Amino acid sequence: MSIRLPSADGGYRLHRPCGNPLPALVCGPARSRRFYAAAHVVADPLAASAGGSGQTGRVVDWEATLAFRHRLWAQGLGVAEAMDTAQRGMGLEWPAAAELIRRSAAEARAVGGRIVCGAGTDQLAPGGGHAPAAVTAAYEEQLAHIEACGAGAVLMASRALAAAARGPEDYLQVYGRLLRQSARPVVLHWLGPMFDPELAGYWGHADLDAATEVLLKIIADCPERVAGVKVSLLDAERERDIRRRLPPGVRCYTGDDYHYPELIAGGGDGATDGEPGSDALLGVFDPIAPLAARAALALDRGDAAGFRELLDPTVELSRHLFAPPTRHYKTGVVLLAWLAGYQEHFTMVGGLQSARPLPHLATAYEQADLLGLFPDPELAEARMRQLLAVYGVAS
Numbered sequence: 274m275s276i277r278l279p280s281a282d283g284g285y286r287l288h289r290p291c292g293n294p295l296p297a298l299v300c301g302p303a304r305s306r307r308f309y310a311a312a313h314v315v316a317d318p319l320a321a322s323a324g325g326s327g328q329t330g331r332v333v334d335w336e337a338t339l340a341f342r343h344r345l346w347a348q349g350l351g352v353a354e355a356m357d358t359a360q361r362g363m364g365l366e367w368p369a370a371a372e373l374i375r376r377s378a379a380e381a382r383a384v385g386g387r388i389v390c391g392a393g394t395d396q397l398a399p400g401g402g403h404a405p406a407a408v409t410a411a412y413e414e415q416l417a418h419i420e421a422c423g424a425g426a427v428l429m430a431s432r433a434l435a436a437a438a439r440g441p442e443d444y445l446q447v448y449g450r451l452l453r454q455s456a457r458p459v460v461l462h463w464l465g466p467m468f469d470p471e472l473a474g475y476w477g478h479a480d481l482d483a484a485t486e487v488l489l490k491i492i493a494d495c496p497e498r499v500a501g502v503k504v505s506l507l508d509a510e511r512e513r514d515i516r517r518r519l520p521p522g523v524r525c526y527t528g529d530d531y532h533y534p535e536l537i538a539g540g541g542d543g544a545t546d547g548e549p550g551s552d553a554l555l556g557v558f559d560p561i562a563p564l565a566a567r568a569a570l571a572l573d574r575g576d577a578a579g580f581r582e583l584l585d586p587t588v589e590l591s592r593h594l595f596a597p598p599t600r601h602y603k604t605g606v607v608l609l610a611w612l613a614g615y616q617e618h619f620t621m622v623g624g625l626q627s628a629r630p631l632p633h634l635a636t637a638y639e640q641a642d643l644l645g646l647f648p649d650p651e652l653a654e655a656r657m658r659q660l661l662a663v664y665g666v667a668s
Contacts, residue, residue: 276654277668278635279661288639290654295563295645300349302387303569306537306550307524309351309389310558310565311358313606314338314365314373318620332369337616339380344615348566350558351387352377353427357468358556359391360603362432364623367396371418378422389425389460389554392416394433401436405443408434412451420456427503427554430464432471441477441487448491458500460526460554463488465506467599481511489518496520503528503554507599512536516551527551530595530602534568534584538577556602557591560609563646590640593633601628605637612638612653613646619660631664 275287302308315338320331342352354377355361355370365373374390381388394411397403403411408431419426428451438444452459466473476484492499502519504512505528513536516525527536539550558565564583571579594605604625611619619626638657647653661668 276657277661277666278639279632279666280635281630281632288642290650291642291645291647292650293645294648294650295567297648298563298566299347300566300570302349302351303573305572306569307351307387307526307552308349308558308565308569309353309387309526309554310345310562311353311356311554311556312342312345312559313603313610314359314622315341315607315610315616316618316620316622318618332365332622333373334616335376338373339376341610341615342377342380342386343384345559345562346381346384346386348562349569350562350566351389352381353554354378354388354390354424356391356427356429356554356556357464357600358559358603358606360622360625361391361393361429362395362469363600363603364621364625367393367415370395371415374419374424375422378419378424382423389427390419390422391429391462392419392426392459393429394431397433399432401433403433403437405434405437405447408437409447409450412447413454416451416455416459425457425459425500426455427460427462429462430469430472430475432469435472435475438477441483444476444487445491445494449494452491452495452498455498458498460501460503460524461488461492461499462503462528463505464528465508467507467597468505469600481506481508485511485515489515492520492523496523499523501526501552504551505529507531507595509536512551513548517548525551526554528554528556530555530557530591531588533557533591534581534588537572537584538580540577556606557587557594559606560594560613560641561587561590561644561646564644587644590637590644593636593640596633601625604629605634608634608637609641609646612641612656614649614652619656631661631666634660 392415476487478484501524503526509532568583
């Protein structure tokens, strides 16, 4: 039986749902790379529109949210908690994020799962006007909370710092202080303006070459306090350049949801022969976790070709989910979690399920189905038909 899906050109196409989903997989963490999935939050559908209320007990469905993280850990993936995939800066305020970090860190300890958590400055009022000292204090508050919960930290790019900084010196001062006082090495995150337009000119330069030099200087000044750097610029060659120039022991985590198979593989990716690949901290690993986990196992076996055979076909879906405006990729991620049966509704914090048009959602369904990502294809089809009906589309 086929389902009638709307296309971006105003027409329709028929899709025959996949009858061959990926079998369930339970495995330990990969040895050859570190793979983290930046995980989404499951909203409480009765309070999701509250978004900016800071009501930690109601905005998030804690049971479903934590169950999803357990699913990632069971497949050997680490969890990158309270990152932009979890709607930081797009509906999830710091009080809810702090509770999310506390709960997820406790669950990670209970099962031995890997976890890192995002530290930012989003408790500051939006709109700028904050001095660099206030930005530093906000970072310190969040960093202290994460460390008290026993998790590693990712220093996320700060809108407040981007607005306050007069030049690269302010970035050097703020990050230098944070690194010197952190209890354990942290991951730095360079999130490009395609993900968040308010981060344009980060590191004090609009020119990416100059900005790269500032980032590398921050790391070089305190390499023992930097566990890694996550590069989210959708620029594969720039990531390779940064990766080659990192001090020994500092990992490069790809955040490039367009080029991740080649960047993780390394070696024959157009770089120097034998060059090691990147580790990964990716939002797309949330919906493609079953394939990412299998690809990690292939790398552990030394099967580079098998790794590419598993991950290369996922790039089309990833590029679709992260298509401009890229910051709304979370909508497709949550849609696929609902269709897969990992949550009982398609609702997001702040009502952002409406951020993408129906044809975009239909294509996400179709591509994910062809990859075998829905454990129960009949359930996914039924839920997609429900969504189409809400929009008045006969399927």
